[in-house]
Amino acid sequence: GESVGLHLPTLSVQEGDNSIINCAYSNSASDYFIWYKQESGKGPQFIIDIRSNMDKRQGQRVTVLLNKTVKHLSLQIAATQPGDSAVYFCAENEGGSEKLVFGKGTKLTVNP
């Protein structure tokens, strides 16, 4: 089965709120994790990445947290905007390889 999965398939938030999207992975040998955003009809767009030697990384309005103890990854989006509405995928480099394994995705809907 998949080694990367998500807890919630959908998430609905109000504009301006913070969003948290979660992801679980099972391959402890994976050492690189990425969050992608995919809008309808488009390819995945790189958002932020994190290596296994880190537990937190911040970008512009986004933060990724990595908890290797429980094999959990999360994406936090601050002050969520309507343009953030999309499907968000986490991905890991399977067992340290160049192959990315994707979770099923969480659909984020931002209500005005």
Added chain:
Amino acid sequence: NAGVMQNPRHLVRRRGQEARLRCSPMKGHSHVYWYRQLPEEGLKFMVYLQKENIIDESGMPKERFSAEFPKEGPSILRIQQVVRGDSAAYFCASSGDRSYYEQYFGPGTRLTVT
């Protein structure tokens, strides 16, 4: 446009025909990956190529599917004798030598088999 380019964006084929999907990586990138996405699902790895070499094809179906990345020109994913189950979005990604994992995706080719 310095991003990953794919064409065609949409492709319709009848059962039994061949489908050819093309991918031009980002400028300066020499690593190409192909992924397939079924509706409402995540992307599934198919194959990883460098110029003139197939590095990992563990996700490719054993029959009818092939990929190449010639010295000159785009990477090609070829599907022979397409069946309805091949209908999906096919995405190409590329990465540079410094970071194999930092993969940037193209807009995809949506294949419909009728």
